[in-house]
Amino acid sequence: MPEGHTLHRLAAAYLSAFGGESVHVSSPQGPFAAGALRLDRRPLTAAEAHGKHLFLGFGEAGWIHVHLGLYGKVRFGEGPAPAPVGQLRLRLANDDHYADLRGPTTCELLNDAAKRAVQRRLGPDPLRPGDTGDAAWERISRSGTTVAALLMDQKVLSGVGNIYRAEVLFRQGLDPHLPGRGLSRAEWDALWADLVALMATGVRDGWIDTVRPEHMPEAMGRPARDDAHGGEVYVYRRAQLPCLVCGHPVSAETHGGRNLFWCARCQPPR
Incomplete structure (x- = not known):
């Protein structure tokens, strides 16, 4: 299972590729299709990690909450996204980049209150500014x-x-x-x-x-x-x-x- 530094790197990578821009959000595999439809073409406004949890923010539309678990992986690519292949849970794409999420334990859409509830269950993160031991x-x-x-x-x-x-x-x-x-x-x-x-x-x-x-x-x-x-x-x-x-x-x-x-x-x- 990825350790916390990996999630913080992923948050930075998502923000670098898609931050502030309208993003095409899709769920080729299907389970996140309803959430993807709600977020599609909205700008990515925030990306942050708390421990082994990743949160991708889309303003008032909510947050994608991802926990990779043992098998989850994210792959970033440049240029137009290729046709989806296999078990692809979530894809974010624009004209220049795409990011594919496969095999996560969790991929769900949360509002602000639900996001805070997840974070209240977590201990302090050595990588989060302001967290102490x-x-x-x-x-x-x-x-x-x-x-x-x-x-x-x-x-x-x-x-x-x-x-x-x-x-x-x-x-x-x-x-x-x-x-x-x-x-x-x-x-x-x-x-x-x-x-x-x-x-x-x-x-x-x-x-x-x-x-x-x-x-x-x-x-x-x-x-x-x-x-x-x-x-x-x-x-x-x-x-x-x-x-x-x-x-x-x-x-x-x-x-x-x-x-x-x-x-x-x-x-x-x-």
Whole structure:
């Protein structure tokens, strides 16, 4: 599932391609046909992300709410849009660009109140201007749930997925099995600040890099990471490989239904 930086990049891409212009909106596959008909030929006035949710605004006509889920993808193209092929849920197009959405978990038309209701269910997003970690800390500091599980709970914190979860815990030297109430406020503030910086880099570069300069391949004389996700990471998908910092084998387990990676030496239990 795409992590939060991907949705913020998508919001910027939609705004760049269609912002302020009349847009042809269609649903070749059919399920969003009624919403598309209402929005067709209206200007795209806003595009924003909150965690893993994308909102495309069309003024008083409402918002397209998209959640990509596990299989959703957006493809942008230049020039006139080709004839639609396959399961195409949503297409936005003008004379110069088109964007095709396939396989999302959610694609629906919301009014302002319904959009706000969706966002009220979400925790703060490290990439949203004005969001702080305070609301997340209020929930985390009272919880007996592991910090690893809490970071993936979108009601607590929005946009963090499996990669950022594993990597930020490693960078902060935190045992993923530590209960939320075991964190100090200083530790949480450092973790939040690290997420803000890492995810902003992800928005800028389009991939996830979490490794500090002294541990990059050129600094350590090691091969670069070969993975479809791209970017250099400390522990994600590196089970049983040597930790880049201490050399201890990276540990892995299934935690809350998702794969969890950590270094038991660099992230010792308390």
